[in-house]
Each structure stands twice: as structure tokens, then as C-alpha cells.
Amino acid sequence: MQIAVTAIRVGNILEYNNALWRVMKTQHVTPGKGVACMQVEMRNIETGNKTNKRFNSTERIERVILSQREMQYLYADGDDHHFMDTETYDQITLSTDMLDNALPYLLPEAMVTVEFHEERPLNVQLPQAVTLEVVECDAAIKGQTATSSYKPGKLETGAAIMVPPYLEAGTKVRVNTESGEYMERA
Template identity: 80%
Template sequence: MLINVTSVRVGNILEWNNALWRILKTQHVTPGKGVACMQLEMRNIEVGTKTNKRFNSSEKVERVVLSQRDMQYLYADGDDYHFMDMETYDQITLGSDMLEHVLPYMLPEMQVTVEFHDERPLNVRLPQAVVLEVVECDAAIKGQTATSSYKPGVLETGAPIMVPPYLESGTKVKVNTETGEYMERA
């Protein structure tokens, strides 16, 4: 399916140069002079190599059509992560290289969507927002609430996050899984 390159999002799978590529980062660049472009950081699914490619913002790219199955994340075993199909109860194992963009927000028993291309799992998608507990954060400083500053914290998955100064350890928060940013208290 041909789509405009400005519609490409992190986690999409593209077919480019006769290979399948997972999008790791996107950046829309608008120079002062010249044509706007999209900077894409991609990883080849077969070989594992990374590349950065600039596309003119008016270009079209081939997005691979993937079938989706709802699955439940069961557990991790070293670098292997086990998932179960919610309809057939079949289990699959995926490597950590395929999950690097979702690992900071994934907990056991979480419902995820696994995308397949010709019965081969290629991608894992999380919901837009997940609820996680802040297990560690700095103490609030008196008078700091008047500003819109944030303080560093750590989620229960070990991922770092910037949270408002009034939050304390043990608070459940809603996190945007695409950007990794704090959204609101849960």
C-alpha cells in the first residue's frame, strides 16, 4: 500500500530496496530554504542493519500490509519474550531486538497486538496509553509547584520518565507509549 512519507510512524514496516524495514525514529525536517523532507531511521528486519534515509516530503513509500492478532504478553526468559494468542491459545516467542521500542512499557499479562506478514511475526503494538506505577522519584522541592518543571522518575518497568513535581513514589500514571511522556495520573 503506497502512503505519503509524512504519514509514516514509529513501528511501521516499509518495503524499500526489496527489503522489509522497521521504522525506529521519524523527524520532519523543514529547512529555511529548500524542500521539506522526512528523516527516517530504519532497521532491516532480515539483516538487522540500521540506516538513516531522507525522503522528499512529497514522496510515496510502500507500507507493508500486516495482519493483526490480539495477544497477551506472558513472560520474559532472557532475551526471549513469550506471547499467547487470545483466540487459539497458541504461543509464540519473540526476540528482544523486535521489541526494543515497546519493552519500556510492557508488563506481564498485558494485552498487545502482534502484526504478522505471511504468518511471520514482525511487530508488536501497544495501546496508545498504558497505566504504570512510578516506583522512584525525587522529593518535591517547596515552591517548585508554581513552575511547570518536571522531575525525573522511574517506572515499574525500569524506564525513565519525567513527572510533575507533586507526584510521589507509588503513584499510578498514564504514559503515552509512542513518546514515552507522562499524560496524567491514573
């Protein structure tokens, strides 16, 4: 499916130079002179090589259509992560490098959407927000609640997060999976 390069989003799978590429970062650049462009950082799915490509904003690129299946995350076994299709009970194994954006928010029994291209798993999509427990954070300092400062915390998955000063360890919070930011108490 041809899309405008301005519609490229992080996580999209693109077909470029007869290879499949996963979009890692995007930036819309508008210089003072000249034509606007889209700066895209991509990783080759086959080889793992990264490249930065600058597309003219009027160009179009082929976005790969993927089939999606709802799956449950089961467990990690070294660098392998096991998922189960909730309808057929088929299990698949994905490597850690394929899940680099999803790992900080994955707990066993979590439901995710796995995208397939010709029966080959390529991508894992998380829900927009997940509920996780804060296991560590600094103590609140009296009088600090008047400011909008945040303090460092650690989630049960091991991911670092900035939380409001009034939160304590053991509190369940909702986390935005795209930005990794604290949203609210759960």
C-alpha cells in the same frame, strides 16, 4: 500499498530495495531553497542494519500490510519474550531487539497487538497509554509546586520518567507509550 512518504510514521513496515524495513525515526525537512523531503531512519528486519534515507516529499513508497492479532504478554525468559494469542492459545516468542520500543511499558498479562507479515511476527503495538506504578522518585521540595518543574522518577518496569513534584512513590500514573511522557494520575 503505496503511500506518500509524508505519511510514513514510526513503527511502519516499508518495502524498500526488496527488503522489509521498520521505521525508527522520521523528520520532515523543509530547506530554505529546494524541495521538502522526508528524512527516515530505518532498520532492516532481517539483518538488523540501520540506514538513513532521504525521500523527496513527492515520492511514494510501498507500505507492507500486516495482519494484526490481539495477544497477551506472558513473561520474559532472558532475551526472549513470550506472547499468547487469546483466541487460539498459540504462543510465540519474540526477541528483545524486536521489542525495544515496547519493553519499558510491558508488564506480564498486558494486552498488545502483534502484527504479522505472512505468519511471521514483525511488530508489537502498545495501547496509546498504559497505567504503571511509580516505584521511586525524589522527595517534593516545599514551594516547588508553584513552578512547572518535573522531577525524575522510575516506573515499575524500570523505565525512567519525569513526573510532577507532588507525586510520591507508589502512585499509579498513565504514561503515553509513544513519547514516554507522564499524562496524569490513574
